[in-house]
Amino acid sequence: MQTTENSLIPVLIIGTLVVVVLITCLFFFVIIYQRKMIKNQTELRALHDERQSELMSAVFETQESERKRLAEDLHDSVGQVLSAIKLNLHRLDKNCISETTQPLLMDTRKLTDECIQEIRNIIHNVLPPVLTDYGLLVALEALSNKVEQTTHIKVKFSKKIADQRFPHDIELALYRIAQELFGNAIKHSDATVIYFTITHDAGMLVMEFKDNGVGFNLGEVKQGFGIKNLESRVQLINGDINIYSKPLSGTLTTIKLKIA
Numbered sequence: 001m002q003t004t005e006n007s008l009i010p011v012l013i014i015g016t017l018v019v020v021v022l023i024t025c026l027f028f029f030v031i032i033y034q035r036k037m038i039k040n041q042t043e044l045r046a047l048h049d050e051r052q053s054e055l056m057s058a059v060f061e062t063q064e065s066e067r068k069r070l071a072e073d074l075h076d077s078v079g080q081v082l083s084a085i086k087l088n089l090h091r092l093d094k095n096c097i098s099e100t101t102q103p104l105l106m107d108t109r110k111l112t113d114e115c116i117q118e119i120r121n122i123i124h125n126v127l128p129p130v131l132t133d134y135g136l137l138v139a140l141e142a143l144s145n146k147v148e149q150t151t152h153i154k155v156k157f158s159k160k161i162a163d164q165r166f167p168h169d170i171e172l173a174l175y176r177i178a179q180e181l182f183g184n185a186i187k188h189s190d191a192t193v194i195y196f197t198i199t200h201d202a203g204m205l206v207m208e209f210k211d212n213g214v215g216f217n218l219g220e221v222k223q224g225f226g227i228k229n230l231e232s233r234v235q236l237i238n239g240d241i242n243i244y245s246k247p248l249s250g251t252l253t254t255i256k257l258k259i260a
Contacts, residue, residue, distance in 0.1 A: 082119065086112045128175070136171040137163055137198070140178055144196055147182050153211075154193045161200040166259060173237045174207060174255070177230060181209045181253060184226055189213025189251065200259065207255045215245045 089109045131139035137159050144157035165171070178196070185191050191213030199206045227243065230253075234241040239257030 082112060082116045086116065131171060131175050135163075135165045136174055137161065139171075139175055140196070140198060143175070143178060143182065144194075147186070147194075151186055153186065153191055155196060156193065157196045159198050161198060161205075164200075166205070170205075170237050170257070170259070173233050177233050177255065178207070178209070180226065180230060185209075185211045185213065185251075188216075191250065203258055203260065205257050205259045209253045210250065212250045215247050215249045215251055217247060218243060218245055 086109065089105060089112060128139055128142075130142050141157055141159070144155040147153060148155040182194075185194055189211045191211035193212045195208070195210040197206075197208045199208075230243075231241055234255055234257075237257055239255055241256075242254045243251065244253075245251035
């Protein structure tokens, strides 16, 4: 009986070792499998993000192409037609001797001038020549002045940066972002003052946009198209955006990106 028990001990030991080895192998297999799954998910997410970035880039490029085409069409067709109408009205005005038709011609010329100016404003908004000709800083200052002149909002623009040019895609993206920030403030903030600052220090370009308006609950509008659009534009130029707001405390938007 003792001999039988003694002969079973090695079998039990070997069986226990086999079970331990199997459990250990199974444990390592699970770990390796999980790591492969995590790696695959990371690669898929990166591929998805890359495709999303490519899609967003294509969308914004298409928008800019359409804006350019619209501006050219307005200038070449509508603008020229209005200029011809203005010239004809001027000729009629010179040859008009009727006191009854003179006021009507003057009013029509005035309306034509206003229409031509409005067309120019639209073209400048759609495809601002000041951005192409003079760069981001001058364009942002001109945009700030225009908002102050055409609304009840006081815009305090400051640039703590030497006059310089940046890559075209960065200048265009930041200008469009500024347009959207101004548009949101005009439509929704009820602000009376906007503080708009752009700085460049230690290779970091920082644009801050702050208003004294009614603010909002960021959690309730986080999925709003406007914010998503801003985030997408900032992402395309490899920047970071931070939006801070709460009811009755205004809104502060900060955009940062590295510039060589």
